[in-house]
Amino acid sequence: MVTAPDPLAELEAQLRRRGVKRLAVTWVNHAGAVLVKVVPVGALASAVKLGVGFSPVSDAFRSDGAIDPQHRLARPDGDLRLRADPASLAPLEAASGWAWAAGTRHHRDGGLYDGDQRGFCSRQQHELAGAGLVLQAGFELEWMVVGGEEPGQDGPQPALAGGPYGADRLVEGLDYAAALTDACDAAGLPWQQLHPEYGRGQFELSLAPASPLQAADRLVLAKLLIQRVSRRFGWRCSFSPKPFAALVGNGGHVHLSVRQGGAALLQDGEGPGGLQPGGAAVVAGLLQHLPALLPLACNSAVSYRRLAPGSWSAPFQAWGIENREAAVRLVPAAADGAEAHLELKVADLTANPYLLLGALQAVVAESLTRPAGELAAAATALPEPVAGDPSVLEEEEAPRLPATLAEASQAFAASTLLRCALGEALHGSLLDAQQAEIRRAHNLSDDALLAASRWWPIVGGL
Incomplete structure (x- = not known):
């Protein structure tokens, strides 16, 4: 039986051939700030399927980076998973080994986080x-x-x-x-x-x-x-x-x-x-x-x-x-x-x-x-x-x-x-x-x- 090719494995191989070593996954919070987590290119599939951790408190950041204590999300508990969207993936600076992808935040059980801005636009x-x-x-x-x-x-x-x-x-x-x-x-x-x-x-x-x-x-x-x-x-x-x-x-x-x-x-x-x-x-x-x-x-x-x-x-x-x-x-x-x-x-x-x-x-x-x-x-x-x-x-x-x-x-x-x-x-x-x-x-x-x-x-x- 012929095994179907894994598209994420093929995408990773393409990135490696272009010299990409790292992937920056970003999202934009309420203050308009672009926030990021970086993973090695070998973790591409995991970043897409499982995501990387991100606290909900990030939407309580003001434009100067301070956490507003009166914001409803200004609390230490909870976690979300920032998943990279492979459709958005692009070189950020390939000469120094960097690629970029937009991310969407999900709950730990996989459901889309209802406070996610990119998810709102997509919906x-x-x-x-x-x-x-x-x-x-x-x-x-x-x-x-x-x-x-x-x-x-x-x-x-x-x-x-x-x-x-x-x-x-x-x-x-x-x-x-x-x-x-x-x-x-x-x-x-x-x-x-x-x-x-x-x-x-x-x-x-x-x-x-x-x-x-x-x-x-x-x-x-x-x-x-x-x-x-x-x-x-x-x-x-x-x-x-x-x-x-x-x-x-x-x-x-x-x-x-x-x-x-x-x-x-x-x-x-x-x-x-x-x-x-x-x-x-x-x-x-x-x-x-x-x-x-x-x-x-x-x-x-x-x-x-x-x-x-x-x-x-x-x-x-x-x-x-x-x-x-x-x-x-x-x-x-x-x-x-x-x-x-x-x-x-x-x-x-x-x-x-x-x-x-x-x-x-x-x-x-x-x-x-x-x-x-x-x-x-x-x-x-x-x-x-x-x-x-x-x-x-x-x-x-x-x-x-x-x-x-x-x-x-x-x-x-x-x-x-x-x-x-x-x-x-x-x-x-x-x-x-x-x-x-x-x-x-x-x-x-x-x-x-x-x-x-x-x-x-x-x-x-x-």
């Missing part, structure tokens, strides 16, 4: 597929590259000179850009565009669209690669929404498209910008739930220092066609054949991508899985797209989104949709984490808050 993706819906998502990452202090300068300085979107900055950092894109290519991380951004020493990387789970995995891997390449050059990278008071902030914009029964809903219709009725219902649903989504998209207290009118951070509960100051931006189908999609402009990179994309899927499902009459009513109720600067409009035309995490957390707490989608355990744990972040920032001055949240990784500072 929402399966529910969408069961309803005949397909959502594709992709992230844009913005970050600042910072070097050491210069004589006569106050504090750390951008590592690379050059103007906004300037080719001069690219040429100054050509080796850095080459090393970063080489690292993405080596990791099999599909990227679409890299360019110097508006801010001093700032760059943006756009990742290719994928399923929500894969898009979130890609974001985690991209941040790790950016951190690694930046440190190789002797620099620090800041993903902070507001690294310095006088400079622009960093976003983590989410792009998404929606198909139902194979048909794209955001184009080829008679609605504004080519929206079909289903697409209009999706936009209306996102607008309705945006205040409750905000603490998932903007997870930290410092996020709300970025969300200021006039800063191109889109702090308004409004949508627009190619309007970069509207929180929801419709990018119509283009001559290059790209599918029409929506951009959530308010999001930043303190977000846990699994929670954010899971919640966005829940909103899309609610918007589209309703009786035909209700769907038509929702599409009809979509307000007109905002043109120009929303800050000059009346409040009812472009309401201001919550201006603090405390306000956003209240909207999150009141959301029946998100409570049901997340489940009581995960929803309540997130509320505790939001209150922990509010308490952490309460007695900090603006300067102290910005300084405490400036660097990646946050814990340990510069």
Whole structure:
């Protein structure tokens, strides 16, 4: 009798042939921090089937690494198993023997932990597929590259000179850009565009669209690669929404498209910008739930220092066609054949991508899985797209989104949709984490808050 090949044994053999010796398995906690356990490549099968131990208390960590004593998970008992997903496996730095995989946490008896963020995103993706819906998502990452202090300068300085979107900055950092894109290519991380951004020493990387789970995995891997390449050059990278008071902030914009029964809903219709009725219902649903989504998209207290009118951070509960100051931006189908999609402009990179994309899927499902009459009513109720600067409009035309995490957390707490989608355990744990972040920032001055949240990784500072 011929024995069927063991796919995990074959995968391990492939990794060994590529020189991989170690596997880093990560997950992202409520504070948006990427946590890790490392196993030898020979333990790949065990990491996939059995997992490695991880205490539930990790979701009680604040963004500075301290355990919040008031969080419901701030207790020493209990254990979970972090299982590596072989479908996500990618080289992290193969030249030095490292690979990476995303992990999902399970109970010791094998059941999925109901507080796991990646598990929530995966569950929402399966529910969408069961309803005949397909959502594709992709992230844009913005970050600042910072070097050491210069004589006569106050504090750390951008590592690379050059103007906004300037080719001069690219040429100054050509080796850095080459090393970063080489690292993405080596990791099999599909990227679409890299360019110097508006801010001093700032760059943006756009990742290719994928399923929500894969898009979130890609974001985690991209941040790790950016951190690694930046440190190789002797620099620090800041993903902070507001690294310095006088400079622009960093976003983590989410792009998404929606198909139902194979048909794209955001184009080829008679609605504004080519929206079909289903697409209009999706936009209306996102607008309705945006205040409750905000603490998932903007997870930290410092996020709300970025969300200021006039800063191109889109702090308004409004949508627009190619309007970069509207929180929801419709990018119509283009001559290059790209599918029409929506951009959530308010999001930043303190977000846990699994929670954010899971919640966005829940909103899309609610918007589209309703009786035909209700769907038509929702599409009809979509307000007109905002043109120009929303800050000059009346409040009812472009309401201001919550201006603090405390306000956003209240909207999150009141959301029946998100409570049901997340489940009581995960929803309540997130509320505790939001209150922990509010308490952490309460007695900090603006300067102290910005300084405490400036660097990646946050814990340990510069």
